[in-house]
Amino acid sequence: MTPRDGDRDRASRFRPSPIALKGLALAAAVVVLDQASKWWILAVVMRPPRVIEVTPFFNLVMGWNRGVSFGLFNSDSPLNVWLLPLVVVAITAALMMWLWRAESRWLGWGLGLVIGGAVGNLVDRLRFGAVADFLDFHALGWHWPAFNVADSGITVGAAIILLESLFTREKKP
Secondary structure, X not given: OOHHHHHHHHHHHHOOOHHHHHHHHHHHHHHXXXXXXXXXXXXXXXXXXXXXXXXXXXXXXXXXXXXXXXXXXXXXXXHHHHHHHHHHHHHHHHHHHHHHHOOXXXXXXXXXXXXXXXXXXXXXXXXXXXXXXXXXXXXXXXEOOOEOHHHHHHHHHHHHHHHHHHHOOOOOO
16 A cells, blocks of 8 residues: 555545435534524513413423433532533534444434534533523323423434444344
């Protein structure tokens, strides 16, 4: 192998595959939709903040989550302000490396959704110190924790990754 061939092989390792590019495009779409929906809720709908009954099982509300999923660790701790964003950045970097190596379009889509959701919520943490949640589904007096578009991306993406890992057969040589 000549030095030029080695350079070409090294460069191709850093070039994203079509699967990775589609995953990144999906991640960008989730971030844009998430931030646009939060802007609309914060700037237009929740002036003043209130509960808006949309259907008998769905409300628009305004909540701030300083913790993680489902409000866990939801406190004003200084650790939440700095530690959670650092953890999100580290996890997102690991997911990006996984996306770069993904060989399945389903895995690429799932990773793209999770990455987009993580980045969407990270933007909120950096801007506001908390994540804006406003979608409230409920039934029989029980309310699911309020969530947002980014949370939906993370949940759907994680489900796709799980299903892809359970039902995709590895090709044998």
